[in-house]
Amino acid sequence: xxxxxxxxxxxxxxxxxxxxxxxxxxxxxxxxxxxxxxxxxxxxxxxxxxxxxxxxxxxxxxxxxxxxxxxxxxxxxxxxxxxxxxxxxxxxxxxxxxxxxxxxxxxxxxxxxxxxxxxxxxxxxxxxxxxxxxxxxxxxxxxxxxxxxxxxxxxxxxxx
Amino acid sequence: xxxxxxxxxxxxxxxxxxxxxxxxxxxxxxxxxxxxxxxxxxxxxxxxxxxxxxxxxxxxxxxxxxxxxxxxxxxxxxxxxxxxxxxxxxxxxxxxxxxxxxxxxxxxxxxxxxxxxxxxxxxxxxxxxxxxxxxxxxxxxxxxxxxxxxxxxxxxxxxxxxxxxxxxxxxxxxxxxxxxxxxxxxxxxxxxxxxxxxxxxxxxxxxxxxxxxxxxxxxxxxxxxxxxxxxxxxxxxxxxxxxxxxxxxxxxxxxxxxxxxxxxxxxxxxxxxxxxxxxxxxxxxxxxxxxxxxxxxxxxxxxxxxxxxxxxxxxxxxxxxxxxxxxxxxxxxxxxxxxxxxxxxxxxxxxxxxxxxxxxxxxxxxxxxxxxxxxxxxxxxxxxxxxxxxxxxxxxxxxxxxxxxxxxxxxxxxxxxxxxxxxxxxxxxxxxxxxxxxxxxxxxxxxxxxxxxxxxxxxxxxxxxxxxxxxxxxxxxxxxxxxxxxxxxxxxxxxxxxxxxxxxxxxxxxxxxxxxxxxxxxxxxxxxxxxxxxxxxxxxxxxxxxxxxxxxxxxxxxxxxxxxxxxxxxxxxxxxxxxxxxxxxxxxxxxxxxxxxxxxxxxxxxxxxxxxxxxxxxxxxxxxxxxxxxxxxxxxxxxxxxxxxxxxxxxxxxxxxxxxxxxxxxxxxxxxxxxxxxxxxxxxxxxxxxxxxxxxxxxxxxxxxxxxxxxxxxxxxxxxxxxxxxxxxxxxxxxxxxxxxxxxxxxxxxxxxxxxxxxxxxxxxxxxxxxxxxxxxxxxxxxxxxxxxxxxxxxxxxxxxx
Ligand code: FES
Ligand code: FES
Numbered sequence: 014x015x016x017x018x019x020x021x022x023x024x025x026x027x028x029x030x031x032x033x034x035x036x037x038x039x040x041x042x043x044x045x046x047x048x049x050x051x052x053x054x055x056x057x058x059x060x061x062x063x064x065x066x067x068x069x070x071x072x073x074x075x076x077x078x079x080x081x082x083x084x085x086x087x088x089x090x091x092x093x094x095x096x097x098x099x100x101x102x103x104x105x106x107x108x109x110x111x112x113x114x115x116x117x118x119x120x121x122x123x124x125x126x127x128x129x130x131x132x133x134x135x136x137x138x139x140x141x142x143x144x145x146x147x148x149x150x151x152x153x154x155x156x157x158x159x160x161x162x163x164x165x166x167x168x169x170x171x172x173x
Numbered sequence: 174x175x176x177x178x179x180x181x182x183x184x185x186x187x188x189x190x191x192x193x194x195x196x197x198x199x200x201x202x203x204x205x206x207x208x209x210x211x212x213x214x215x216x217x218x219x220x221x222x223x224x225x226x227x228x229x230x231x232x233x234x235x236x237x238x239x240x241x242x243x244x245x246x247x248x249x250x251x252x253x254x255x256x257x258x259x260x261x262x263x264x265x266x267x268x269x270x271x272x273x274x275x276x277x278x279x280x281x282x283x284x285x286x287x288x289x290x291x292x293x294x295x296x297x298x299x300x301x302x303x304x305x306x307x308x309x310x311x312x313x314x315x316x317x318x319x320x321x322x323x324x325x326x327x328x329x330x331x332x333x334x335x336x337x338x339x340x341x342x343x344x345x346x347x348x349x350x351x352x353x354x355x356x357x358x359x360x361x362x363x364x365x366x367x368x369x370x371x372x373x374x375x376x377x378x379x380x381x382x383x384x385x386x387x388x389x390x391x392x393x394x395x396x397x398x399x400x401x402x403x404x405x406x407x408x409x410x411x412x413x414x415x416x417x418x419x420x421x422x423x424x425x426x427x428x429x430x431x432x433x434x435x436x437x438x439x440x441x442x443x444x445x446x447x448x449x450x451x452x453x454x455x456x457x458x459x460x461x462x463x464x465x466x467x468x469x470x471x472x473x474x475x476x477x478x479x480x481x482x483x484x485x486x487x488x489x490x491x492x493x494x495x496x497x498x499x500x501x502x503x504x505x506x507x508x509x510x511x512x513x514x515x516x517x518x519x520x521x522x523x524x525x526x527x528x529x530x531x532x533x534x535x536x537x538x539x540x541x542x543x544x545x546x547x548x549x550x551x552x553x554x555x556x557x558x559x560x561x562x563x564x565x566x567x568x569x570x571x572x573x574x575x576x577x578x579x580x581x582x583x584x585x586x587x588x589x590x591x592x593x594x595x596x597x598x599x600x601x602x603x604x605x606x607x608x609x610x611x612x613x614x615x616x617x618x619x620x621x622x623x624x625x626x627x628x629x630x631x632x633x634x635x636x637x638x639x640x641x642x643x644x645x646x647x648x649x650x651x652x653x654x655x656x657x658x659x660x661x662x663x664x665x666x667x668x669x670x671x672x673x674x675x676x677x678x679x680x681x682x683x684x685x686x687x688x689x690x691x692x693x694x695x696x697x698x699x700x701x702x703x704x705x706x707x708x709x710x711x712x713x714x715x716x717x718x719x720x721x722x723x724x725x726x727x728x729x730x731x732x733x734x735x736x737x738x739x740x741x742x743x744x745x746x747x748x749x750x751x752x753x754x755x756x757x758x759x760x761x762x763x764x765x766x767x768x769x770x771x772x773x774x775x776x777x778x779x780x781x782x783x784x785x786x787x788x789x790x791x792x793x794x795x796x797x798x799x800x801x802x803x804x805x806x807x808x809x810x811x812x813x814x815x816x817x818x819x820x821x822x823x824x825x826x827x828x829x830x831x832x833x834x835x836x837x838x839x840x841x842x843x844x845x846x847x848x849x850x851x852x853x854x855x856x857x858x859x860x861x862x863x864x865x866x867x868x869x870x871x872x873x874x875x876x877x878x879x880x881x882x883x884x885x886x887x888x889x890x891x892x893x894x895x896x897x898x899x900x901x902x903x904x905x906x907x908x909x910x911x912x913x914x915x916x917x918x919x920x921x922x923x924x925x926x927x928x929x930x931x932x933x934x935x936x937x938x939x940x941x942x943x944x945x946x947x948x949x950x951x952x953x954x955x956x957x958x959x960x961x962x963x964x965x966x967x968x969x970x971x972x973x974x975x
Contacts (some may be wrong), residue, residue, distance in 0.1 A: 051208015117425025
């Protein structure tokens with residue numbers, strides 16, 4: 014077995030120094046080593062998007078990345094979205110629009126939408142579909158998720 | 174003691190209800206959007222081990238040897254089990270019908286690709302999976318039974334059975350032969366529905382501990398029904414039912430696909446072997462697709478309609494061949510029996526016949542999926558109704574209207590024996606025709622045709638049997654009538670309300686419904702109500718979600734418990750107000766004497782009196798401000814010899830109209846417009862109802878266009894990842910225009926009807942009707958779902974096929 018490596022990674026603003034096996038996936042590292050289980054695993058082969066986190070601001074699939082790849086970088090997970098128990102605009106929009114049922118896909122959607130709105134606060138429908146098209150939700154049929162995205166856009170506009 | 178459970182929101186003890194029937198935010202959601210909900214893989218117990226399962230690569234083979242010696246020596250590997258352990262310590266899993274099950278691990282023969290053969294418990298999942306690589310299993314391949322239509326005559330896959338026919342019977346309801354002899358026209362066609370399945374976004378997962386000293390097994394996991402999991406596992410493990418403790422964690426959807434006890438049995442055995450340490454197994458997606466509870470409905474239909482020239486349907490015959498796969502463990506024959514609850518759909522077809530054959534093959538055993546049996550049945554029936562319209566020169570809307578059960582005929586008993594409670598199908602049709610501007614759509618279709626584009630319209634109205642009852646399954650061996658659902662409702666010394674129930678979060682928002690109901694009942698805020706799940710041994714009798722029942726059943730349970738609590742509060746209030754209890758009422762959160770303004774005490778104060786001032790209580794009074802009620806549907810009847818029973822309590826109605834375009838160059842289908850008129854009686858939380866409907870549309874679109882488990886001729890699975898098994902994304906799912914009709918149930922708590930499955934009952938049929946409407950001028954017809962681009966292209970361009 015290859016020797017474990019030392020990594021230093023900033024997750025939700027906290028610096029973690031860890032020793033990890035090179036084969037440890039980023040999802041397992043976050044969930045089981047750092048006790049941040051909000052990042053969910055739905056397929057473990059890069060299709061469903063449930064495991065999406067932000068890696069230096071970019072939405073990536075943590076099930077097909079290795080923890081060692083994140084050495085010296087910054088990660089944001091769903092646990093990093095709310096502050097002191099206050100939901101952020103996107104989370105709040107999901108609650109208001111019933112953008113979830115079982116909620117298992119939700120963290121992945123939230124992170125993807127975070128990246129989208131960070132890049133473009135006023136995306137076109139085409140861009141929204143482009144971003145959401147890589148996220149699977151088995152429960153909602155997406156209509157309420159789309160409504161949540163539009164609600165979040167409005168909220169952010171109103172706040173800025 | 175009977176309980177007063179209101180049939181209308183207006184009958185709640187609240188002059189201005191604020192929550193029930195409103196689009197309130199869900200109490201579940203703040204946790205979920207924060208990633209804080211405790212799904213099973215978030216749980217870690219001290220000393221916990223991790224399980225990995227070695228599965229059969231063969232569809233059918235004898236196991237000649239298993240060598241686990243190298244794996245046993247690996248550091249971190251704590252326990253390994255094989256079929257020998259399963260044989261020593263467990264019984265075969267329960268099946269419907271009985272006798273078609275296996276042990277949790279294969280013993281001498283494997284019968285499907287993905288069947289568990291060896292299981293390992295190690296200190297990490299990574300090590301457990303490493304250990305699988307070191308295990309050597311030798312197989313002697315046998316010819317697989319892969320062809321459903323030849324399975325009955327193929328060599329039996331079980332030595333103890335004479336053939337692969339698991340169940341065969343013909344049910345006749347009325348003078349069917351006469352109806353067909355007397356018909357002006359008889360139409361017959363054949364259909365093929367390929368395997369698909371639930372695929373909740375979270376797969377299965379369990380953590381099980383076997384306390385070998387006191388003999389208790391505790392299993393927690395993503396279980397849809399605690400009580401069911403408990404009984405199935407206790408039976409297989411030989412553990413007394415009161416020592417089988419089941420804890421359902423919040424889970425990431427189920428749709429029927431989280432029922433099987435295999436994971437619990439395997440982890441229980443590993444725990445036993447590991448001295449009682451907890452063992453966790455988290456199923457991955459490839460395991461789920463190949464070997465999980467995710468495959469359903471592998472069906473061949475042969476359907477006939479007897480008709481009068483004016484379009485009246487006078488008889489229906491359905492011949493079904495369903496491929497159950499390698500055992501009948503996932504409720505087996507139950508799914509094929511469910512259509513009895515709505516066999517003739519919304520139509521007043523007086524006589525019908527159902528000729529069922531269920532066979533075993535070397536594919537994954539079927540499991541339940543949302544809707545259970547009717548989605549394929551409705552699809553086949555509705556294709557026939559459209560065929561009848563074409564043959565008789567009638568509009569699809571008009572032939573349906575002609576055959577609907579009229580609104581003044583309810584309660585109405587259908588040919589297959591179930592009773593529909595209420596409905597107004599013509600109103601739904603009128604509403605959708607108007608909302609969609611059906612005439613304009615037909616014009617649009619005409620114009621498109623002139624331009625060489627192929628548009629089609631599908632219009633389908635189905636019945637969703639809601640609030641399932643076991644008596645519906647008498648024909649496949651169920652002895653039960655009634656499905657209890659209990660709740661305990663209490664008020665604490667600070668006036669806060671706690672509701673204890675026997676199920677966890679799954680996605681349908683039931684905790685919200687409970688909070689809405691109780692907040693309005695006692696006139697408090699929803700945030701004053703807390704729903705607390707109990708394990709299988711401490712909850713009142715329960716079943717949980719399934720068969721579109723829980724919204725209705727849990728509303729009945731909490732209202733029944735609240736009513737019993739009201740009686741207690743009134744007895745105490747009577748003492749405090751020095752009046753006879755008969756003079757008092759609960760109203761707007763007060764125990765009071767009607768009309769006497771000063772004679773009222775807040776409920777919270779009465780409850781606190783019960784707990785803190787025994788001196789003020791009536792003599793012999795039970796001082797616990799808490800009550801339990803177990804709700805079950807009234808008026809259910811045992812089935813007769815043809816399976817006819819009053820089974821499902823409610824009949825919701827979903828009317829869908831869809832416009833599609835078929836690209837003849839590629840075989841691709843695009844859904845252009847989608848309209849829904851939905852009647853599920855009183856809508857307890859309209860936003861939740863809409864979400865259930867839209868989610869069902871998505872799964873229905875998956876069924877009609879995308880989802881399929883493909884096995885090759887050797888029964889090897891070719892669709893073992895989400896790259897091959899296609900789940901609908903936002904690109905494929907239409908954003909629908911919805912309207913609600915409300916025909917309350919006369920029988921249920923607050924008039925609500927079961928409503929979780931209406932859309933999946935309807936969407937596949939509606940989309941396929943639309944596709945065939947588009948294809949009709951081209952002289953071809955799609956008889957298979959999913960209508961994938963390859964299938965449609967082949968139909969259109971290779972006339973030798975299809
Ligand atoms: S779990 Fe990573 S994409 Fe599905
Ligand atoms: S809410 Fe269940 S998968 Fe999206």
